[in-house]
Amino acid sequence: MVPLMASRTKFKRDEIIILLGAGASVEAGIPASQGMISKIEELLKSEDQTWNQHTQLYNYIKSSIYFSDGIKGKFDNGSSYNVETLVNTLYELRRWEDHPLYPFVGAWNPKLLAVAGSDLSKINAFRRNIVFKLRDEWVPLLYDKKASYYEGLTKFQETYQHPLRIFTLNYDLCVEKGCSACSVERGFNEDHQWDWRRFSSSDGEFDQKQIYLYKMHGSIDWTRDKNGFLIYFDSPSMIDPDEIAIIFGVTYKLQYLDPFLFFAYELRRWTLDQARLIVSVGYGFADEHINGILKQSLNNNPQRKLLIVSPRWKTKGDEEDRAQLEHYVNALGIKEHTQVEWRPFRAGEFFHDYLNMEFLGSLFPPESEELFSEIPPPPSKNGDSTGSPSGLDKEAALDELGADFPQPPSNGR
Numbered sequence: 001m002v003p004l005m006a007s008r009t010k011f012k013r014d015e016i017i018i019l020l021g022a023g024a025s026v027e028a029g030i031p032a033s034q035g036m037i038s039k040i041e042e043l044l045k046s047e048d049q050t051w052n053q054h055t056q057l058y059n060y061i062k063s064s065i066y067f068s069d070g071i072k073g074k075f076d077n078g079s080s081y082n083v084e085t086l087v088n089t090l091y092e093l094r095r096w097e098d099h100p101l102y103p104f105v106g107a108w109n110p111k112l113l114a115v116a117g118s119d120l121s122k123i124n125a126f127r128r129n130i131v132f133k134l135r136d137e138w139v140p141l142l143y144d145k146k147a148s149y150y151e152g153l154t155k156f157q158e159t160y161q162h163p164l165r166i167f168t169l170n171y172d173l174c175v176e177k178g179c180s181a182c183s184v185e186r187g188f189n190e191d192h193q194w195d196w197r198r199f200s201s202s203d204g205e206f207d208q209k210q211i212y213l214y215k216m217h218g219s220i221d222w223t224r225d226k227n228g229f230l231i232y233f234d235s236p237s238m239i240d241p242d243e244i245a246i247i248f249g250v251t252y253k254l255q256y257l258d259p260f261l262f263f264a265y266e267l268r269r270w271t272l273d274q275a276r277l278i279v280s281v282g283y284g285f286a287d288e289h290i291n292g293i294l295k296q297s298l299n300n301n302p303q304r305k306l307l308i309v310s311p312r313w314k315t316k317g318d319e320e321d322r323a324q325l326e327h328y329v330n331a332l333g334i335k336e337h338t339q340v341e342w343r344p345f346r347a348g349e350f351f352h353d354y355l356n357m358e359f360l361g362s363l364f365p366p367e368s369e370e371l372f373s374e375i376p377p378p379p380s381k382n383g384d385s386t387g388s389p390s391g392l393d394k395e396a397a398l399d400e401l402g403a404d405f406p407q408p409p410s411n412g413r
Helices: 022-028 033-044 055-071 083-098 110-116 121-138 144-160 174-178 260-272 288-300 318-332 347-354 357-361 393-403
Strands: 016-020 164-168 211-215 222-224 230-232 277-281 305-309 340-343
Touching: 016 260, 022 144, 022 174, 022 347, 033 055, 033 083, 033 121, 055 083, 055 110, 055 121, 083 121, 110 121, 144 164, 144 174, 144 211, 144 347, 164 260, 174 211, 211 260, 260 288, 277 288, 277 347, 288 318, 305 347, 318 340
Parallel strands: 016 164, 016 277, 164 211, 277 305, 305 340
Antiparallel strands: 222 230
């Protein structure tokens, strides 16, 4: 760890906001979005009939998404293809006759019907396979210890001495497991039912938590009861894959159902309100909605900063580093490049060595020494520079002060 000079920058409550992306959980053994795509493609090439039967459907969907991006001029790193785009596309196609655009579609592409079935039934089966893997293999932690590096969030909160608001785009339970030593508010009451008021700081009953966790895309242990209320299960395997309360793609990040709409509002609220520093760990800036909120926050306050924590894409080099930073700035579309700081750390290294008040404070210009120095007391007439009369000297000092100012005329009272 590089030693740092002690910083005089002081952060007040809600001036630091944490945003976690898929890259933050890679060290816990949870694949990022592109890693999940690689696993899907390996399964499609396997001898497992439940997977390889969907190879042609997958190839058609993937090539169609790339074709759509190409028309928009998005190639290579500019393409939006990832596991969220894939699953969301499957979901939209699965709606078929229920989709609002159905009456405007004269005919489906014959190739789609050939690979998905005349009733598109293979689409739902393929999507269920993917969500099954998410629930049972890719997202669950094999060992809680693998998420132990998340303890750095707990230790930072202790030194910060204010509740820490963490917004995560991940479905996993890394924060809950890694920060189990402190109180984490996820928004559920004793009956496992979600209640937005638990995130409110206006009620003393709910203002006791050290970490407030906003799971923007849902969680593998969430579902809805028969009345439509969001609840959670202690065992995610008890939830049907079609009923897990997770969302894919931009469209459903803004759906009217809570908690997703509430979480989007909260991210906008806290990044626009008091935040001085937004710390992004493992986020790849592929979500236009999240990017829009960050852009608005930074453009709204030129003094606000965004710290991006993400490993290098390529080998170390000035040109490569500039290109990576430029990619982040372009994705945000912000006015002031100086508001963005990028550090090529992995999440574990950052949480352990750099998530502290000294490092975060060093991102800001040094505050004036004069603001923190004591104002020297005025010297007394007898040469005493303490200027702090005590004991028998108080009365004499008062007389001296009074002699320096004109006295009001006496009116006989």
